Amino acid sequence: MLQPNDLPLLCLPIDLSDEAAAKLVEFLHELTAALERHYCAQLRRYYNANDISQHDLDITPAPTDPPF
Numbered sequence: 001m002l003q004p005n006d007l008p009l010l011c012l013p014i015d016l017s018d019e020a021a022a023k024l025v026e027f028l029h030e031l032t033a034a035l036e037r038h039y040c041a042q043l044r045r046y047y048n049a050n051d052i053s054q055h056d057l058d059i060t061p062a063p064t065d066p067p068f
Contacts, residue, residue, distance in 0.1 A: 016024065036043065 013024075
């Protein structure tokens, strides 16, 4: 039996023509761009606050094998 969380959040249409699919994707790109412009300051604050600087990362693994 389906639970409320099992239902899709977005129902995408099936059987779209090529033109309709292209227009839908173009609309979604434009919507995303508008959201990014509208929330730009908030997005920057969020990503800057959650950014791990590169010098905090040690990408060299600890040596486990003896040298040759």
